[in-house]
Amino acid sequence: MVHMLQVENVTKNFLGLRALDACSFSLDQGEVTCLVGPNGAGKTTVFDCITGFLNPDAGTIMLNGETITGMNRRKIVQKGIGRSFQNLRLFEELSVIDNVIVCLADDSGNDPITAILRPFHSQKILDRKRGEALKILERVGLEHKADHFVTQISFGQQKLLCIARVLATQAKVMLLDEPTSGLSATALKNMVDVIRQLSAAGMTLLVVEHNTKIVRDIADKIVFMHQGRVLASGVPGDVLERRDLADIYFGGGN
Amino acid sequence: MNFFLSYIILAEIFAIVALSTNFLVGVIGIFSVSQAAIMGVGAYAYAIAVMAGIPFPLALLLAITLCALLNVATSLPSLRLEGDYFVVTSFGLQIVATAVFMNWSAVTGGTSGIAGIPAPRFSGLSFDEPENFVFLSTFALGLASAGYWLLMRSSYGRTLHAIRLDELAAVAAGRHVLQMKLGISAVSGAYAGLGGALYAIFMSFIDPSSFEIHVSVLILTMLVVGGARTLAGSILGPFIILAVPQMLTLLALPPHLIGPLRSLAFGVILVSFMLWLPKGLAGRKI
Numbered sequence: 001m002v003h004m005l006q007v008e009n010v011t012k013n014f015l016g017l018r019a020l021d022a023c024s025f026s027l028d029q030g031e032v033t034c035l036v037g038p039n040g041a042g043k044t045t046v047f048d049c050i051t052g053f054l055n056p057d058a059g060t061i062m063l064n065g066e067t068i069t070g071m072n073r074r075k076i077v078q079k080g081i082g083r084s085f086q087n088l089r090l091f092e093e094l095s096v097i098d099n100v101i102v103c104l105a106d107d108s109g110n111d112p113i114t115a116i117l118r119p120f121h122s123q124k125i126l127d128r129k130r131g132e133a134l135k136i137l138e139r140v141g142l143e144h145k146a147d148h149f150v151t152q153i154s155f156g157q158q159k160l161l162c163i164a165r166v167l168a169t170q171a172k173v174m175l176l177d178e179p180t181s182g183l184s185a186t187a188l189k190n191m192v193d194v195i196r197q198l199s200a201a202g203m204t205l206l207v208v209e210h211n212t213k214i215v216r217d218i219a220d221k222i223v224f225m226h227q228g229r230v231l232a233s234g235v236p237g238d239v240l241e242r243r244d245l246a247d248i249y250f251g252g253g254n
Numbered sequence: 255m256n257f258f259l260s261y262i263i264l265a266e267i268f269a270i271v272a273l274s275t276n277f278l279v280g281v282i283g284i285f286s287v288s289q290a291a292i293m294g295v296g297a298y299a300y301a302i303a304v305m306a307g308i309p310f311p312l313a314l315l316l317a318i319t320l321c322a323l324l325n326v327a328t329s330l331p332s333l334r335l336e337g338d339y340f341v342v343t344s345f346g347l348q349i350v351a352t353a354v355f356m357n358w359s360a361v362t363g364g365t366s367g368i369a370g371i372p373a374p375r376f377s378g379l380s381f382d383e384p385e386n387f388v389f390l391s392t393f394a395l396g397l398a399s400a401g402y403w404l405l406m407r408s409s410y411g412r413t414l415h416a417i418r419l420d421e422l423a424a425v426a427a428g429r430h431v432l433q434m435k436l437g438i439s440a441v442s443g444a445y446a447g448l449g450g451a452l453y454a455i456f457m458s459f460i461d462p463s464s465f466e467i468h469v470s471v472l473i474l475t476m477l478v479v480g481g482a483r484t485l486a487g488s489i490l491g492p493f494i495i496l497a498v499p500q501m502l503t504l505l506a507l508p509p510h511l512i513g514p515l516r517s518l519a520f521g522v523i524l525v526s527f528m529l530w531l532p533k534g535l536a537g538r539k540i
Binding site for chain 1: 401404405407408409410411412413415416419420422423424425426427428429430433434437438440441538
């Protein structure tokens with residue numbers, strides 16, 4: 001069976017430090033996979049390798065059976081892998097809707113010739129993109145904040161906007177780096193709902209998550225990492241019950 | 255010569271060059287200190303072409319195209335060099351340009367420059383006099399402003415802002431950052447070329463000193479005073495900065511003091527705005 005995304009024996013070294021050591025796991029369509037593990041386990045490095053921000057030293061990454069290892073970052077986005085960042089990286093001087101418009105897969109009108117010499121056509125493209133962006137904002141419940149600036153919305157809403165930006169790229173696989181960290185109880189519930197809806201709509205998600213309660217709530221599968229290695233992967237019940245992993249995770253021992 | 259009209263015309267020409275600088279420094283965040291050099295290339299290209307008998311519209315087009323290409327070439331290092339490093343590179347380009355203007359005497363006339371650049375004529379109407387030329391410069395600034403406005407409100411303009419704010423996030427969104435930076439560099443170069451050609455027509459005489467490093471700094475000062483990223487800022491800045499020397503002449507100072515005092519005034523203005531009003535009068539912080 002061909003997996004939506006398959007990571008095979010991916011290894012990455014940073015000046016002698018082995019950040020990823022023959023990591024292997026796979027994601028299937030419509031599933032939420034939680035990537036868990038203590039700090040420094042290599043979770044963000046996995047994200048960087050999958051999205052082409054880093055080139056793995058060894059191993060292959062396949063999207064729907066097609067090898068994407070070593071492809072350039074833009075190409076990988078176009079193939080359908082989108083990511084969010086732990087530190088959000090929103091465009092802070094832009095409005096909420098502009099943050100989404102800028103990330104749309106549709107690249108038309110993004111050149112000076114159209115913008116200056118074909119103003120009516122350019123406006124038409126912008127109107128179309130606005131409509132598209134509004135629909136995406138609706139999916140995360142931010143349509144009423146479309147014309148606010150990023151700095152005027154709450155932290156929870158900013159995190160939802162990060163998801164909207166990834167949706168804009170027409171991602172089939174979404175990598176979310178700690179989407180729930182620092183959220184209030186209401187915002188957290190909201191985020192969990194959005195993740196569930198995305199998964200129900202067929203989105204494949206890989207989520208870095210620290211809160212085991214949320215992991216139980218959203219995960220179809222867990223990939224447990226420690227010191228650059230995948231120590232276990234499987235359904236939440238199995239992985240979360242393992243005493244040895246809990247010890248590593250909570251610092252109880254090695 | 256009508257002083258007030260000359261002031262308006264020069265301010266309009268520099269507003270076009272300020273818009274050019276705004277695209278790079280304000281919008282996309284490429285901190286160039288060599289826009290006067292690009293403007294100079296536009297001026298020389300126009301002057302040389304026109305004096306070789308090429309008709310006005312073609313000479314203008316040549317200057318604009320050449321500057322667009324040159325600006326793309328000179329912006330290329332910024333794709334690898336960040337912030338401060340690019341400033342040094344750009345500073346070097348400015349010095350090289352001045353050296354070329356001075357030493358390529360066969361083409362540029364060396365330090366004595368090029369004199370007697372003819373003004374264009376349209377059906378008997380000559381643009382020799384400020385009374386006529388002001389229409390040409392106002393029309394050009396109008397076009398340049400419309401272009402700026404259209405570009406900034408387009409989807410392209412929004413993407414440029416996004417790249418300045420967080421290039422990595424723009425890449426993660428699948429944007430072709432390199433292509434977009436080259437595109438805006440070309441537009442910026444075209445604006446500088448237009449400004450340079452108009453300058454050559456209006457002054458009818460150009461020499462290397464008109465496009466030296468201090469002119470680049472002056473253009474940046476205009477941008478700081480007016481405020482980065484806004485149309486109003488780029489237009490307001492040149493009008494204010496070019497009024498400073500006129501103001502100084504009102505003080506009845508000994509002539510040998512006027513030059514140094516003018517430089518001092520520009521310096522004080524630049525530092526004061528940076529410290530107390532970094533957004534300028536009508537813009538945003540660089």
